[in-house]
Amino acid sequence: MSLARTCGTTLAGVEGQVVTVEAHGTDGLPTFVMSGRPDSACRQAPDRIRAAFRSLRLELPLRRWTINLSPAGVPKVGSGLDLAIAAALLAAQEHVPAGLVDRVAHLGEIGLDGTVRPVPGVLPMVVAAAARGVTEVLVPVENAREAGLVSGVRVRAVGTLQDVVRHYAARAAGEVAELPVPAPAPVEVHRPPDLVDVAGQAHARAALEVAAAGGHHLLMVGPPGAGKTLLAERLPGILPPLTPQDALDVSAIHSVLGVLPAGGGLLTRPPFVAPHHHASMAAVVGGGSGTVRPGAVSRAHRGVLFLDEAPEFRRDVLDALRQPLESGEVVVARADRHVRMPARFQLVLACNPCPCGAAGGRCTCAPARRAGYFSRLSGPLLDRVDVKVALGAVTRADLARGPGEPTTDVAARVSGARERQRERWTGHPFSLNAQAPGALLRDGRWRLPAGDRRPLDRALDLGTLTLRGFDRCLRVAWTLADLAGLERPGYAQVHHALHLRDVQGARAA
Structure with a gap:
């Protein structure tokens, strides 16, 4: 033949x-x-x-x-x-x-x-x-x-x-041949980092919990040693385990990259990806000169993408995140084809308040240099970040208070809030507040009374809040209500959501 x-x-x-x-x-x-x-x-x-x-x-x-x-x-x-x-x-x-x-x-x-x-x-x-x-x-x-x-x-x-x-x-011949048998999967006990390791920073811990509960993007601004990286690394531990379908999707991406853990089992926990600030566009977003390969945003699918020292990343790399933040996927265009890769991740940005890293009266940076450092994060990118929080330097009083809540306690509250969201959005193609369309929250059944929306309406009229920011504040307000066990957010939750979005306050910290 x-x-x-x-x-x-x-x-x-x-x-x-x-x-x-x-x-x-x-x-x-x-x-x-x-x-x-x-x-x-x-x-x-x-x-x-x-x-x-x-x-x-x-x-x-x-x-x-x-x-x-x-x-x-x-x-x-x-x-x-x-x-x-x-x-x-x-x-x-x-x-x-x-x-x-x-x-x-x-x-x-x-x-x-x-x-x-x-x-x-x-x-x-x-x-x-x-x-x-x-x-x-x-x-x-x-x-x-x-x-x-x-x-x-x-x-x-x-x-x-x-x-x-x-x-x-x-x-x-109608028989079964004896073929090689794979070696037993290695037994690995992985203990995620615990929040008890973070000293002080009660306000930042609360913001981290809000971000985890609703799937919101987060910006942390603070001096070196304040705990920004510690908090970011502990975010996956308070997120719920992946659903079976998400576990299969995430494991498939890691399989393509050749980084699936030994043993070949499904990844059941949200991944944590932290590229270096010198990473190229292809390394972060995906692509390549020949074979199109997924980047860090796809590797972080259904997990956390952490950009430490965010202003040190190239401006074009940061701005390229805007499209996947909105659509949940990356589209790499070639002359003969378009390759789509999933990228539904939770973005966490961390940066110092200025190039020297010292805030307040100890800062030695000129005002123009300080403003230029933070301005590397473009307005359109920051407009897509729901929660912005300032961290102060850890003091002896913070250490005297002892450790805060462990990850297990916070994860239980996050799980309860997400269950309430899942019930609320039953019948919709999403299950998190962060993914709810703005038009759905502004009109009809989920529209808040005018009195409760007054802080957002005032900020929108003054031009200090964009319509995208308006919608994102509504999403955070719903998450705050879920954490508090409320049916709907009220004035207090709306005002709190607007405060969490104040990037000027974070910069001045």
Whole structure:
């Protein structure tokens, strides 16, 4: 037989794309011809496979072999199609039954000695294969646990091409071949940082709780050593665990980046991502000159993106966050395609009150230099931040008061507030106050009485509050009401929400 086909998968951003792999041999000058837009890594697959066949003494005649990757218009990236190409060649040479190979997805990289090596992104690739009706996949042993997270798919772990041959030979005979068994998942006990480690800062702790309860973005301004980083690192610990669907989405992104924890289990806690302030646009937002890869905003999907020393980030990188903050996704445009990647994260910004870091009378910065430092955070970006809080230096009195509430107590209140939001927004495509459309809160059933809205109406008339800021204050007011166990926010919650949005007060601290 000289023609055989099977299927594999490739990646487009953080999503899998099923690829039909066809191998055709004919007389002619011995060579491999690949069609279907393979990248450089994929185009080198025949060289690896030819050496692997020789190492395992599998026959592969010197013929003109044409490998077609369909759909031809979709770019094929990485080495994950190696095993699919090898399986198609095995079927074309009748080393394995062609009728069995074409109904199975094959994922993995082939080594020169015939080993099947792990590849990143197996989880979203198996999800894509399952969505296309594939019920069985062959994956490297190291990726088997990760692939097994997808329901409705039988996962076969293979260590070498000989395992592939034995598996299909046993299937043809109605038997089951003995294949390698993945190693047991390591037992890791992870204890998230606790809020008791934060000294003082009662006002900032309360603001952190409000941000966690409603999913609001947060800005912290304070001198070095005040506890900004400590608070940000403890935000994921007071957030509820991920839902099963969110856990699958977050784990898929980490799988693509190759940072899924050892053992291949689902990530059940909100991720915490803190890029360095010298990170590039592609590193933060996503992209790249060749393969489009997710950035920090996608890695922080359903979790926390923390930008420490936020004014030190490049201005264009900060402003690029505005679109994903609104839409919850990143769209990377290329001449031939648009790649969409999820980016529904909670933004936490931290900065000093001035370049020297010392606030009040100890500051040595000129007024113009101090104003220029904070102005690196553009108005449109700050307008999308709901809660802004100032931190003072920790004093001996703060230490004398002892530790504050532990994470477990705060997390319980946050969980209760989120449950009230979930019940309120039942039937809507969102479950958090921070995601509620402004028009929904300003009109109809959820409209607050004029007397309760008076602080926001006054600020809007004076021009000190934009309409976006008006809507975001309403969302924070609803969150404050949820934390207090109230049916609806009143004047006190609205006034408090407006106070939490006062960036001028934070700057002057």
